[in-house]
Amino acid sequence: MSAGAVSGSNEAGTSQSQDTGRLRILQVSGSAAGGVRAHLADCARILASDGHDVIVEAPVSVLDGLDVAPARAEALEIGPRPSIGDTLAVARLRRLGRRAHAVHAHGLRAGALAALALGRRRRGRTRLVVTLHNLTVGGRLTSLVGEGLEGLIASRADLVLAVSPDLAERAKDLGAPRVELAVIPAPAAQPPSDASSPAPEAPEGAWPQDSARVLTVARLAPQKGLPLLLDAAAILSYEVDAGRLPAFAWALAGDGPGREKAAERITAEHLPVSLLGRRTDATGLMEAADVVVQTSLWEGQPLTIQEALRTGVAIVATDVGGTAVTARGGAVLVAPEARAIADALATLLTDPEARSRAQQNAREAAQKLPGHDDLAAQLRQAVLAQD
Missing domain, CATH: 3.40.50.2000 (Glycogen Phosphorylase B;)
Structure with a gap:
């Protein structure tokens, strides 16, 4: 426990008189x-x-x-x-x-x-x-x-x-x-990225070689829409098999009660999704990703979106709760539906100009964060x- 965090359950000090201006x-x-x-x-x-x-x-x-x-x-x-x-x-x-x-x-x-x-x-x-x-x-x-x-x-x-x-x-x-x-x-600002610089190296174990890098950072809990994420991955995987989409790998950083069920489905359906577990390098993962995706069913003002804006990565997010307020125009917002998520993600993965615009929108929105x-x-x- 941090120094000075807990002073104990007694109420010492609570009877002090308030100084002028001190509440x-x-x-x-x-x-x-x-x-x-x-x-x-x-x-x-x-x-x-x-x-x-x-x-x-x-x-x-x-x-x-x-x-x-x-x-x-x-x-x-x-x-x-x-x-x-x-x-x-x-x-x-x-x-x-x-x-x-x-x-x-x-x-x-x-x-x-x-x-x-x-x-x-x-x-x-x-x-x-x-x-x-x-x-x-x-x-x-x-x-x-x-x-x-x-x-x-x-x-x-x-x-x-x-x-x-x-x-x-x-x-x-x-x-x-x-x-x-x-x-x-918002989290502490990161140094501004240079859009003309090469893509950062992927953190070890995050994505395989020669695939587009998709990332979600979330607790594996019902609110985060994990079934939606897997449904969208299944739709995109079909598009890859049909030759309409380049190979991609979707990394999911986080842990929680939904991990076991998700792992079972990923294995059963051969989905290109990897469960990274709890990570301490979320910023590095975002910097290396081609697209960051939020599939939540509800959010307040998600810190993950704020962090993604700071890194200047292209973002797809479900338009729920306070996500639009948080994103400030810096994310591609979609309905909380698997097809809508998959379509938006496919566009960013196949259209370099669309992805570049999304990255620029993220960088501009980051300047407006509170x-x-x-x-x-x-x-x-x-x-x-x-x-």
Whole structure:
């Protein structure tokens, strides 16, 4: 665990009086990984660096190795599903919330528990800001629970920050008084690529020789549309066999619960897809790829697309959630359908001019990506507001 990450479960320091201009802010999260976890840390660091007393309340699994300094952190277990521990979490957030200027909760579970802890909107109540990071996906019961949590948040939050336009519209429809699109900073900029330079060498084990290089970087989970990816690969493989498309190899970097089933299908259908597993060289893979493909069924503001824009690679992505907002014209957007993905990919693999235009579009869009200064500006208005 990073130095200063967890200060323990006692509430030492929470009774300090607030200095003039120095506010106490709680950053609250339930289970989180990837971009959500990174965003939590960004918010905490930015506000603490402004001189405010920031306390991160999140599960140990989220805080482990998470650098939030100069903010403090305390373990608060909020699981992915309702449990008896929610009562304790609400009680703790109620105690801490009384002494805070604002509570900024991340996700439906943390947002709903904070809403229960702080009560209804009223003059003088601690300010509640909730960032919605994900669309509730699942069966009828899961959807009903998710809608209930969204409704609770909409009725009690002073401000809802949504990572995608569809989440923002849902919050407005449920009666949230104020909704904004959340700012999700792009990864650190890479040195600009030279379009006239030779293609980078492929990282070892990523693609075979003498084939076009297709890449997807994603967790192997239902939201990422793995069956769509394999369907598109099957369509393109047929085109190769018919002599209408050059040979290609599709590398999939990432791991997750869908790996075994995907591997079985790849083997059974002889698909030109290789499962690379978890990789730490995503940027290098993107730089060496001819096309990066996202086949997700839903996304907020995908960091993978931001990273691909930074490398200036041609991109095909499903037009879902906040992908269009993130891509800013730098990706070929298609419906989440296998044929649409395959057709767009085939065009980029066979038409050098189309691929060159897509690369240029990516480089231009990368210049428009938000940074940490943009997030800081939003946080100062959203979390520190005095209304």
